[in-house]
Amino acid sequence: xxxxxxxxxxVATLAAEPGEDAFRKLFRFYRQSRPGTVDLGxxxxxxxxxxxxxxxxxxxxVVKSHLNVSSVSDHDAYRAGLQPVSKWRAYGLQGYPxxxxxxxxxCLKLYSQKPNVCNLDKHMTTEETQDLWEQSKECLRYKEVNxxxxxxxxxxxxWVTLGYHYNWDNKKYSAxxxxxxxxxxxxxxxxxxxxxxxxxxxxxAGILNYYRLDSTLGIHVDKSELDHSxxxxxxxxxxxxxxxxxxxxRDEAPTPMFLHSGDIMVMSGFSRLLNHAVPRVLPSLEGESxxxxxxxxxxxxxxxxSVVEPCSxxxxxxxxxxxxxxxxxxxxxxxxxxxxxxxxxxxxxxKRDITPEGSCHxxxxxxxxx
Ligand code: OGA
Ligand code: MN
Numbered sequence: 001x002x003x004x005x006x007x008x009x010x011v012a013t014l015a016a017e018p019g020e021d022a023f024r025k026l027f028r029f030y031r032q033s034r035p036g037t038v039d040l041g042x043x044x045x046x047x048x049x050x051x052x053x054x055x056x057x058x059x060x061x062v063v064k065s066h067l068n069v070s071s072v073s074d075h076d077a078y079r080a081g082l083q084p085v086s087k088w089r090a091y092g093l094q095g096y097p098x099x100x101x102x103x104x105x106x107c108l109k110l111y112s113q114k115p116n117v118c119n120l121d122k123h124m125t126t127e128e129t130q131d132l133w134e135q136s137k138e139c140l141r142y143k144e145v146n147x148x149x150x151x152x153x154x155x156x157x158x159w160v161t162l163g164y165h166y167n168w169d170n171k172k173y174s175a176x177x178x179x180x181x182x183x184x185x186x187x188x189x190x191x192x193x194x195x196x197x198x199x200x201x202x203x204x205a206g207i208l209n210y211y212r213l214d215s216t217l218g219i220h221v222d223k224s225e226l227d228h229s230x231x232x233x234x235x236x237x238x239x240x241x242x243x244x245x246x247x248x249x250r251d252e253a254p255t256p257m258f259l260h261s262g263d264i265m266v267m268s269g270f271s272r273l274l275n276h277a278v279p280r281v282l283p284s285l286e287g288e289s290x291x292x293x294x295x296x297x298x299x300x301x302x303x304x305x306s307v308v309e310p311c312s313x314x315x316x317x318x319x320x321x322x323x324x325x326x327x328x329x330x331x332x333x334x335x336x337x338x339x340x341x342x343x344x345x346x347x348x349x350x351k352r353d354i355t356p357e358g359s360c361h362x363x364x365x366x367x368x369x370x
Contacts, residue, residue: 022253023219023246023275030242030279031216043242044257071194080188081308085195100262100294102308104237104319107208107328109133112157115179117165119158140321158362162206164335171224173205173335175342184307189233189332196266198231204335209362211327217278218361230334231268237261238323240282246275261291281327288324
């Protein structure tokens with residue numbers, strides 16, 4: 001037993017660095033976690049029924065919350081590829097199995113295109129970033145047989161912004177840097193927000209994060225939106241991650257929880273402005289494989305007015321290959337309150353700095369945590 005026990009770390013034995021806050025301590029603990037190397041028993045698992053009922057350490061923090069079943073018709077849920085709201089579990093909403101592929105494909109094939117902005121724009125011309133999907137698909141399809149190949153452009157993609165484009169330098173949105181928000185993602189977001197009690201939510205800005213297995217998302221608060229009374233929606237696909245939800249201040253120790261493929265996280269009310277981070281994306285236990293909910297890509301039938309589209313076997317092969325070592329997260333935000341406008345001085349400030357930036361809060365291994 002000796003050797004095994006010594007190899008298994010625990011939060012209690014992790015020495016704090018001098019002056020380190022509680023959030024950063026736990027971030028470091030989970031960043032170094034690989035399956036079998038540290039104790040993941042403290043990470044809330046919404047997909048395990050008993051965890052939500054309260055046995056594990058942290059489980060007392062999980063409460064079932066109310067959903068407005070009547071705000072979203074079963075048909076509108078179906079159009080967005082979701083189960084009827086009556087079937088959702090409010091602590092960890094699950095996407096309709098078989099329909100997640102639509103959003104994965106949109107993130108890789110469509111949303112990565114112009115006029116949306118991405119991290120590659122900083123160092124590449126519009127022609128070079130023209131069609132990342134077309135340029136990368138063959139490379140990804142033969143990923144397994146050719147491990148020594150150069151990394152494709154899709155694998156170098158770290159973030160894409162939609163709608164009001166987030167400026168990573170000044171941490172602001174501005175009126176003069178806007179492109180149309182994808183209507184399918186807006187529809188999905190409106191249904192989820194309405195079910196959570198936020199009728200009239202408007203999807204105005206999106207940040208898509210593309211994680212590799214060694215990527216982390218630094219500790220931060222999403223406060224750039226001008227209306228914090230509206231929720232922030234987050235959709236996760238592909239490999240699971242450990243998500244840390246902290247307090248208003250960084251010296252409050254965060255609560256660790258798994259985010260699995262198909263999970264939807266809604267940050268609203270008090271939790272809208274809490275510190276959070278992703279210290280770890282977990283590789284699948286069986287080596288390079290997909291979560292089982294993504295294994296059946298083709299839908300039986302879709303409603304005539306469906307918002308999610310069928311995905312070809314060919315397209316799914318590319319997505320599946322990509323997701324075996326990746327996680328994709330879409331966050332959707334309402335920036336302005338109804339009738340609100342950007343403050344004038346913000347518009348002036350942003351005129352001087354409208355070039356897309358390469359930096360982001362998503363880091364790969366060995367880079368500094370912000
Ligand atoms: C973000 C964010 C969390 C995640 O994009 O602001 O916090 O689960 N994403 O990737
Ligand atoms: Mn965030």
